[in-house]
Structure formats: C-alpha cells, structure tokens
Amino acid sequence: MKIEYAPIGIIHTPFPRIEGMPIQPAGAVGVGGRVEVFKEFQDGLKDLEGFSHIILLYHFHRSTGFDLHVVPFMDSEARGLFATRAPKRPNPIGLSVVKLVKIEGGIVHVENVDMLDGTPLLDIKPYVPDFDAQTDVRTGWLERVSKTVSERKSDDRFR
Numbered sequence: 001m002k003i004e005y006a007p008i009g010i011i012h013t014p015f016p017r018i019e020g021m022p023i024q025p026a027g028a029v030g031v032g033g034r035v036e037v038f039k040e041f042q043d044g045l046k047d048l049e050g051f052s053h054i055i056l057l058y059h060f061h062r063s064t065g066f067d068l069h070v071v072p073f074m075d076s077e078a079r080g081l082f083a084t085r086a087p088k089r090p091n092p093i094g095l096s097v098v099k100l101v102k103i104e105g106g107i108v109h110v111e112n113v114d115m116l117d118g119t120p121l122l123d124i125k126p127y128v129p130d131f132d133a134q135t136d137v138r139t140g141w142l143e144r145v146s147k148t149v150s151e152r153k154s155d156d157r158f159r
Helices: 039-045 140-144 146-151
Strands: 009-012 032-037 053-059 093-104 107-111 119-126
Touching (some): 053 107
Antiparallel strands (some): 009 032, 009 119, 032 107, 053 093, 053 119
16 A cells, blocks of 8 residues: 655744754744745635644655664664654654744744754644643653753754
C-alpha cells in the first residue's frame, strides 16, 4: 500500500540549519514563526483563531533514512527509535504543539517553533486539553532528563 501526502503550506522559522535549533517547543518558548497556508486551504482556517494552541503536523524534509536504534538529543545511550522523537524515521512526520498568536489572511503567526525554515506543513489541528492532555503519564527513560529540554539544542547526529 502506498500513501501519499501533499503539503498544505510552508512553515517559516528563524532556523535555516539543523545545528543549534531547539529540539522541542519547550526549548523554543517565545520563538516566533509563520505558517503560510496555501490559498486553496485558507478557508479551513475559519474559527481556528479561538484556540490558544495548535498542533502542526509536518514533513521532516531534510531527513533521509533511519535507524531503529538512535542516541537521542536528550541522552547518551542508544534507544529504540519509537521511544524517541528523533527526526529520522520510516515516515518522517513531525508534530509540534505551538502557541497561536494571530491569523492574517493565510498566514498563521505562532510561537515556540522548533522546526527548520521551509518545513512542509501537512496538517493543522486545534490543541484541546480535554482531548490531548493526559493525567496518569509515564515518560520512560525521559523521566530523568525531561526538565533539561530547554537547555538542549539540535546537533548533526541526525543528518
């Protein structure tokens, strides 16, 4: 079975290179970006401005190949790929919850961006705490390091 997606827009950020980029939105607090939604999809932005946060689904356009064991940015030990958020994946799809600032025409202004400039946008969904926030959560190996995400930056390990 072959599955194909086409971008609905482009994400613009201040990060032209992988190295030095935040690795999660929590490490990019206040960093602004713009989501340019292509004209044929702009009507779908109706009512989105009522939400404080949105989920961006995007294509890791500079990612090629993958390994099933990787050393993630938050650790020095090899982990199973699916226990990480590493960008080199069998299907290079990224997900970020960002703050929605405003919408001007087909431009969605956001904050807390952690993706490369020029990233192809696949979808936008509203973030709804009643649907998306879980309470009884375990975070596996990340429990000992997750508080340091704001200090971590991307490097060249996933080129």
